[in-house]
Amino acid sequence: MTRPQPHAFEPAPLGSRLTRSLPITIPALVTLLVVLVGHDRRALWRDEYATWWAASLSTDQLQLLLSKVDAVFAPFYLFTRAWVALFGDSLTSLRLPSALAMAAAAGLIGALGRRLFSPGAGLVAGLLFALLPAVSRYGEEARPYAFALAFSVAGALLLLRALEQPDRWRRWVPYALVVAAIGWSHLVALTVLAAYAVAVVGAAGLRSTALRNFVLATAAGGLPVAPLLWLGKRQTGQIGWIGDRGEESIREFITSTFGSLWIGLAVLALALLSVRLAEPRRRFLLAWALLPPAAVLALTPVINMMLSRYLLFTVPAWVLLAACTLRRLSARVAALTPAARAAAVRAASPVTPATAPRSLTSDPRSAKSILSGPESAAAIRPRRALAGDTPGWGVSLGALALLALVGLPGQVEARTLPAGNQADLRTAAEIMRPRLLPGDAIAYGGESYGGPRTFRRGMTFELRDLDGPKDVFVSVRGQDRGSFEAVECADPAECAKGVTRIWLVTSAPDRDLFASMPVARAELLRDEFTTVFAQRTQGVAVALLVREQPSPAQQ
Incomplete structure (x- = not known):
C-alpha cells in the first residue's frame, strides 16, 4: 500500500489579498442578510421558549434544572443567560447569536473551500450555503445548532492548518479548543471527529506523528466535554420522544436538513458528481457528510438521536462538494467561448523553464496536490479565477440564482409563523x-402542541412585560423544582378562590374547551364560570371565563 503524500492537503495558491478575502466576506455578509430578513415574522417555538426560560432562571434555579434535565445544553444556556443580561430578551436579541454563528459558518466554509480547492470554489460554496432555507431556519432560532455547525467547520480548518506542521504542538492547541467547543454546542456534533480522522490518515498515513498528535489533541479537547457526556447519559429519558415520534423518511430527512426537498436533492446530486474516492480532499468531505449519520444510526438501538437538526453540521461537506461540481461545469462552459479557445491555443505553445509557473517547478509534490482538485488551472491563476473568468462566473451565479429560486418556498416556510x-x-x-x-x-x-407544559413557558415569555396574569392553578412553579413543568393544584376550588376572571389557553377543541383537563378543575370552570369570549389561532384557543356572581337572594 502506497503511503499518502504528506502534501495531500497543502493549500492552493491564493493570489491577491482581495482574492483571499472575497470567499470569506461575501458569503458571511450574504448569509447574515438572508437570515435576518424577516427573522421576526416567526414566533418562538417550544424549544426556543425553553432556551429563554432557562436563561431567565437564577443561578441556583438553573443549577437545579441542569441536575435533572438538559445538562447537555448547560454551556449554551449559560452563554444565553450572559447574552440576555447584556442585550435583553427580545426575540431579535435571543436569535442574533445563531444568526452571527451562521454568518461565521458561511465565511469559514468559504475559507475551507479556498484552502482545499480554490478561491472560486470557496466563494461558490459559501454562497450556496447562504441560500439554503435550512440556514435561515436554524440561523434564526435560539438553539445551539448553528454553533455546532460553525465550530465543526472551524475544527476542519484548524485541523488542516495543524497538518501543515504536525510535529509542532502549538498548531494543535487551537484545534483541541475547538473540539471542546463542538462538544459543548451539541454532543452529536462530536461524530465529525470520525471525518477528521479520515483527513489525518489521508494526509499522513496510519503510522505518523500527525496521527499520534491528532489523537492526543482530540482527547485533550474531549476532556472538558466528558462531564456533559456523563450527565447526558443519566438524562437520556428526555430525548425518548424521538423514538416515539417514529423514524423520519429519507424524504423528510432531506427536506429538514436542507430546508427544501428539491434544493436538497439538487445539492446532493451536485455533490455526488464531485466524489473522487482516490482524492484525499473529496474523500474527507464525503466522510464528513456520511460518517456522522452512519454513527448516529448505528447507535439507534441504544439511544435514538436520529434527528435532522442534530446532523445539520454535515451540510458544509455537501455544499463544498457541490461547489466543486458547479465550478467544473462553469469552467467547461467558459472553455467554449471564443476568447477561451484563443487562450487555449496560446497556452499550447511550448513553455520554457524561465516562464513556467513557480508552483510547477519548485515542488513537484505540491504541484501534484494542487492539480488534484477540480479547478487546477484556476488554482494556479487565482486572480483570473475570480476576476477574469466572466463566462464561467456567469454560469456559477446563474446556477446559484436558479437554486435560490427553487428554495424560495422553503425560505417562506422558514419564516412561517410559527x-x-x-x-x-x-x-x-x-x-x-x-x-x-x-x-x-x-x-x-x-x-396536543405540548399542552400546559409548553403553553405555560410560552405565554410567560409573550406576556413577560406585564405584571400578571396570575397562574391560578399552580402550587409549585417549575423553576422552584428544577423542571420545565409546574406542579398544579390538587384542590382547584381553593386555588381559584376570589378569582373572577380566568383566561384559558388550551389546545382542546372548540366543542369542549375543558377537554383533557383534570376532572375537578373542568367541573369548577363549567359550573362556576361562563365563557364570554373565545378565539382560536393555530393550535391554540384563548377563552375568557367570568365567574357568575350570586344574586342578593342567593347571598
Whole structure:
C-alpha cells in the first residue's frame, strides 16, 4: 500500500489579498442578510421558549434544572443567560447569536473551500450555503445548532492548518479548543471527529506523528466535554420522544436538513458528481457528510438521536462538494467561448523553464496536490479565477440564482409563523393583551402542541412585560423544582378562590374547551364560570371565563 503524500492537503495558491478575502466576506455578509430578513415574522417555538426560560432562571434555579434535565445544553444556556443580561430578551436579541454563528459558518466554509480547492470554489460554496432555507431556519432560532455547525467547520480548518506542521504542538492547541467547543454546542456534533480522522490518515498515513498528535489533541479537547457526556447519559429519558415520534423518511430527512426537498436533492446530486474516492480532499468531505449519520444510526438501538437538526453540521461537506461540481461545469462552459479557445491555443505553445509557473517547478509534490482538485488551472491563476473568468462566473451565479429560486418556498416556510407543527402563542398573547384587566388569572389545558407544559413557558415569555396574569392553578412553579413543568393544584376550588376572571389557553377543541383537563378543575370552570369570549389561532384557543356572581337572594 502506497503511503499518502504528506502534501495531500497543502493549500492552493491564493493570489491577491482581495482574492483571499472575497470567499470569506461575501458569503458571511450574504448569509447574515438572508437570515435576518424577516427573522421576526416567526414566533418562538417550544424549544426556543425553553432556551429563554432557562436563561431567565437564577443561578441556583438553573443549577437545579441542569441536575435533572438538559445538562447537555448547560454551556449554551449559560452563554444565553450572559447574552440576555447584556442585550435583553427580545426575540431579535435571543436569535442574533445563531444568526452571527451562521454568518461565521458561511465565511469559514468559504475559507475551507479556498484552502482545499480554490478561491472560486470557496466563494461558490459559501454562497450556496447562504441560500439554503435550512440556514435561515436554524440561523434564526435560539438553539445551539448553528454553533455546532460553525465550530465543526472551524475544527476542519484548524485541523488542516495543524497538518501543515504536525510535529509542532502549538498548531494543535487551537484545534483541541475547538473540539471542546463542538462538544459543548451539541454532543452529536462530536461524530465529525470520525471525518477528521479520515483527513489525518489521508494526509499522513496510519503510522505518523500527525496521527499520534491528532489523537492526543482530540482527547485533550474531549476532556472538558466528558462531564456533559456523563450527565447526558443519566438524562437520556428526555430525548425518548424521538423514538416515539417514529423514524423520519429519507424524504423528510432531506427536506429538514436542507430546508427544501428539491434544493436538497439538487445539492446532493451536485455533490455526488464531485466524489473522487482516490482524492484525499473529496474523500474527507464525503466522510464528513456520511460518517456522522452512519454513527448516529448505528447507535439507534441504544439511544435514538436520529434527528435532522442534530446532523445539520454535515451540510458544509455537501455544499463544498457541490461547489466543486458547479465550478467544473462553469469552467467547461467558459472553455467554449471564443476568447477561451484563443487562450487555449496560446497556452499550447511550448513553455520554457524561465516562464513556467513557480508552483510547477519548485515542488513537484505540491504541484501534484494542487492539480488534484477540480479547478487546477484556476488554482494556479487565482486572480483570473475570480476576476477574469466572466463566462464561467456567469454560469456559477446563474446556477446559484436558479437554486435560490427553487428554495424560495422553503425560505417562506422558514419564516412561517410559527415554525412547524407548533401552537401560535404569540398571536394568543396578542388576543389577550388588550382585554386583560388587573386581577385576571390564567389557566392552561389540552394535550396536543405540548399542552400546559409548553403553553405555560410560552405565554410567560409573550406576556413577560406585564405584571400578571396570575397562574391560578399552580402550587409549585417549575423553576422552584428544577423542571420545565409546574406542579398544579390538587384542590382547584381553593386555588381559584376570589378569582373572577380566568383566561384559558388550551389546545382542546372548540366543542369542549375543558377537554383533557383534570376532572375537578373542568367541573369548577363549567359550573362556576361562563365563557364570554373565545378565539382560536393555530393550535391554540384563548377563552375568557367570568365567574357568575350570586344574586342578593342567593347571598
